[in-house]
Amino acid sequence: MNWDLLFQLMINGIIVGLLYGVVAMCFVLIYKSTQVVNFAQGEFLVLGAWVCWFFVMKWQLPFVLAFIFAMGFMTIFGILVQMVILRPLIGEPIISVIMVTIGLSIFMQALMNWVFGNSAERFPSVFGDETVSIGGLQVETAYLMSLVLSLFVMGLFYYFFKFSRYGLAMRATAFNQQVAQSLGISVKQVFAMAWAISALVSCIAGVVLGLVNAVSNSLAIIGIKVFPAVIVGGLDSIVGAVIGGVIIGLLENLAEFFDGQFFHIGNMYTVAPFYVLIIILMIRPYGLFGTKDIERI
Amino acid sequence: MSHVPHPRPCGDFRTSYSADTSLFRTKVEGWTVYLGIFALLFTPLFFNDFYISQMILIGIYAIAALGLNVLVGFTGQISLGHSAFFGFGAFASAWLNNTTGIPVFICIPLAGLMTTAIGMIFGIPAARLKGLYLAIATLASQFILQDFFSRADWFSGGAYGSAAEVVNFLGIDLDTDTKYFYLVLFWVVVSFLAVSNLRRSRDGRALVAVRDHYLSAEIMGINLTRYRIMSFGVSSFFAGLGGALYAHYLQYVSVEGFTILLSIQFLAMIIIGGLGSVSGSLLGAIFILLLPQFMEEVASSAAMVFEGIEQSKAYIKEMSVGAVIILFLIFEPEGLIHRWRLIRASWKLYPFSH
Amino acid sequence: EDSVFVGHLVDYTGPTSFVSKFYGPGVRDAVDYINSTGGIDGTKIEMETIDYAYKVPQAIANYKKWKSKGMIALQGWGTGDTEALISFVAKDQVPVWSASYSGHLTDPTGKNPKTKKPAPYNFFYGPSYTDACRALVQWAAGDAKEKGLSNPKFVHTGDNHPYPNAPKEGCAEYATELGLEVLPPVVVPLGPGDFKAQCLTIKESGANYAYVGNLGGSVISLLKSCNTVGADVTYMGNVWAGDYLTIQAAEAKDYVFPTATPFWDAAADGMALVYKIADDSGFSKDAKPTHHYIRGVCSAYYMKEAMEWAKANGGLTGENIKKGMYVNQNWTPKGLEGVCLPSSWSPEDHRGSTVVSINKGSFEDGAVNIERIAEMTLPRRDDWVGY
């Protein structure tokens, strides 16, 4: 047993997992308020990264400014997407809405390929290539920033849903749009807000990922990758999303450890989380923190 | 799936219950379908290979989409792993034939049955999971099976894939598109008949009941676990059948053909065609298969007009595919079949609505 | 005949687009140039380019479509699809020049017992993946000796996919033969991602030389992640994994990779023709193509000369074109001297060339520096054919 390696992999798992958690939160946010599963989440994230990259590279803006601009851009983008694409579908069967987000992801993927090209582009190093050593593992500063950021955003979301008026409105909208309307909640506004926030947070996650791994359209697969995280945590739980993310991150790394050290099967890294996902769901059908449906008859 | 009335034209009174449970709602509709199938028998005489090959693919995808529609449309369980079952059927048929030498003609339905078994195993979580939780569990089966394909050298040829023999029927090699067309047509007709029949008999009704209100369905005597898992079985059967037909059409099976993208395409087919509608599955398959081709044409014409977008053609095509899906759902979120029903309803009720 | 039909598979949108968008235009532009300068003795090459996004089924479907259009030759792309098509093209007698340099394509008769399928109609320009990898290990063995490493370790990295897998076994055998210790392969996905976990495994395993089987984004991610983790390993890419773009994006240090042509601004006689071809096509000047473009040109020109021979000796059929490939030994297409390595194909051996140039590239002070560090000529061992 190579304890040192195991330990480092676990730290790596937690850090990567927290990033999954942030993306997972974006999912949960949209799901919780609109019941929509956003298949274009990954593309949102990449778009955010590209836009920031564009501002830095082409407009030569300082990074912080570019980052802020990118967040602003994505917020507006989220609202636009909601207005143009999702608003007409308010009240339609949920599966059609899901399909629309799939269409959106196809569209965005192609558009970004066209506009930004399909190769990976480097961000100029912002934090240098600085790394910090945690328990012997070198970790990029950008990742650590994302860790702090994600905890902060998580707290914000939690507060938002639990206590703010709009948080309540979002939950009510998710429960039943007609009921929400009857209470004077503007479903359109709620949707726009959910998408705006989600796009904004995706942008943060995208830029972080871009800083570490270079920006490329293939980063969008993280959109699919966080599904297990969301489900393990429970679809409608913010805290669950983060914990789910960490679990998936850990699992990936543990799988890599056992595979690399003992089994040599290869590719366990990508599949193992899915096995565990099924096992967790068989034990807890609503994930670890998801709310059970109320089933009365 | 919304509530559209099902009016019948005046004068079409049903005089027996058997007439009332017939496959087609009107005589005209029935004859249209019979004539359509009859006409299809002669299409290879009039169309070139390209069109035939498109029809073959439509037929194959329609069979698999039909299976998915049983699962999603009838039982209401979203699956993101349908292409893995499609792939399993493809590999299974090739493997059966390569290892046992059973004639391909027979391997195809057998592969369907093998896929049924696999589908039911992966359907076990359905007994406990609902909605999106189940959807993501099926996503897991997608990745698990895909990984299995790329690893199980003995079964699938691993990452390299494996060859699938030409179908031989009564001594005739079905090695041209024209010949293969009839094989696919046969299975399309059989599958669509079977599912139409299922829809109007006991177990099909039970599946829909489970979708609409599983709590009361259970109290009406329907065993939820059994039906939820069986619906995975039935759906996988058609996926496997379609996959097997696909394998022997391409004569080569490779894991790359069966990714999540194809699963999503299957979903798109049934949503755009019409959830729970048998004929919608076919319409959806036609739509999704022809859309990229059509957009390719559009992009090519655009490339001729505007200089310098030749290289970007592929992206323009993809973008239009995404855009059309979005636009379609915005304007017809309940599918092609719904639009058709609405047209029919307003046409028959006009001017005396209710 | 006014024209003959040739199929052309490219991947401009899929996982290998990183290099296909240079190699593909290389082939395309060369064929356009050939047509504009009289074609094959007056016969135009009508070539349809299809982006199949690296999906094997799509490639096969297109193959079938082309076949019904009377295709006589194919400019192929990936390993997966080319290997899948081996039997089809043999049966249909359609010679293929692929961009897959899989060793499995080099045994036309199946004389090596390890060959699964004889591949009589498959050609490619350049050394096979396995031979390139063998050359790299050979270099590594020497390098290890020089550095005084007592027990050098070698590891294969790459996705579980036909292309990275192609040289896996053959190369590992040769490495063992040379006295390197071969570690269990590490699976790295073909798309970009965060590969720190894999890098930690590589680092902890104590590997000294890692073969990089993937390309583009995946390689960039791998090099960056491993750099962070601090794995002290010499990375040796395959032929597609080494170009200035990759080195630049990954900020690589001492990255070793093989080539089969000169680089874009090399001073070779034949480069004039290459520039001409690129110029005529309007290939955007700022998109300074990577040298993969040049291999595309070579691939098209070998096909061209084989076709010319066929036309003169019985007509433009697949079978004749194939024969055309065997006519000369150690030949270079006219006008491309110094660009395409002299190659020989024979009915028993489709290893066109076994000469591998080895380069080392680094990203320093905002610029990419590449130097040639070795040139290996591998023996044409019988037990290596097709493998």
Next chain:
Amino acid sequence: MLLEAKGINLRFGGIRALTDVSFSVRKGEVFSIIGPNGAGKTSMLNCISGRYKPQEGEIVYNGKSLIGRSINDRAALGIGRTFQNLALFSHMSVLDNIMVGRHHLLKNNFFTGMLYWIGGARKEELKHRRDVEDIIDFLEIQHVRNEPAGTLSYGLRKRVELARAIAINPDLILLDEPMAGMNLEEKEDMARYILDLNEELGVTVVMIEHDMGVVMDISNRVMVLDFGKKIAEGLPDEVMENEHVKHAYLGEEDELLHDEEAEAIAL
């Protein structure tokens, strides 16, 4: 005794929905359960139809214990049921809804169903279809038989639910507030159906209802629940006079309305 419940205790976390409830229903009677909202009436029906599993207690039906049996077995045992909040299959036609009630009587399965013409599925379907048409005639819903159940008005949906329960061929039918949301005329119709069902088909009825007029008129015996406990049982008139019942359920005087009006309401 067709149905006997002994010492039923049902808890949801800290909530005691039913506390030590025992009662028995004779074959052929109309047995009503009344009680304030939240008293546990629906929960009691749910225990009988298996939705809820009481922590303690025994339910015996026709000599067989129901505890531990799966929910879907009960249809075959002859227990039919309607629901307080409509539980129809809203996208299915009325006919199909009722045919679902025949589920346990039909033999065809996935395989024979797909073959339809071969293997007798068609014959069987048609035979049961005839029986279902009788039920449709009985409940006078011929005009909507092909409409999707979801588009019907509330009253009709209640009737379709009843039809579906009858299709089970029940010996015992559990009705959860069959008259809720109906106007007088429709209540009269519904009462007639229930009585016909009881008198002509001999089906035993257990009914929850808040309309005291209906309860008084058509039930043989009444049980009153309050806060999960049984507070009275007996003939309708006796129960109505019970002080405890008046206090907990019917309400005595009304500050706002006049006496006679209050009485009219109690009807």
Next chain:
Amino acid sequence: MLAVNNIEVVFNDVILVLRGLNLTAERGKITALLGANGAGKSTTLKAIAGLLGSEDGEVSRGDIVYNGMNITQMPPEQRVRNGTFLVMEGRGIVQDMTVIENLRLGAFTQPQKNVAEDMDKVFNYFPRLRERTGLAGYLSGGEQQMLAIGRALMARPDLIMMDEPSMGLSPLLVKEVFGIIKRMNQELGISVLLVEQNANMALRAADYGYIMENGKIVLDGTAEELMNNEDVKEFYLGGGGNERKSFKNIKSFKRRKRWL
């Protein structure tokens, strides 16, 4: 204060449900709308509240005027801000929220400072809600109804529309709920448009009544007039005079309403 002029409502572009419906609700009054199942009562209320959109329905003709404003095409949330509020059929409680959260939702359109005060008011009307701390989905039917009305109060409406508030309630609670409706009307001056099946209760509480059949108003008048109308007595109140027919002795023949 509210006038519905000759509206038609169509679902799915084809199903005509309301066909030229007229009614008015006076300020400070309780107006009752009665009618058989499927007459279109709920549809009428949804049309007024602007909630048809999500069911694929629309007002295809006529207009709805509230306080002199034509609100026919106004978005639903705007209508709530203008002071109309619909308590939906089936109550529309958000099941996975607590009582307090549901009440706070009711106050969505109100400034935060009113919330505490209004919540006290609601608990004052419905003391038993105060003790329910769990999720609203587990409340009994009666409690959910109370919560729904309480939630309406939180929006400080001028006109509350109620769709069958007595459905599924025990006799005691029916009285209580009607009592509260009356009290709300008198103490807070809220106008009420009441849809009911329980004609007895409704007409007693109301000032004016409408009876609708098949998407049209067929009869209207003051509550008094209606209660004394022979047809209404026969079909809605249960026989003429004080003699109530027993449900046991109903003859099995179909009667026809005279005005049809």
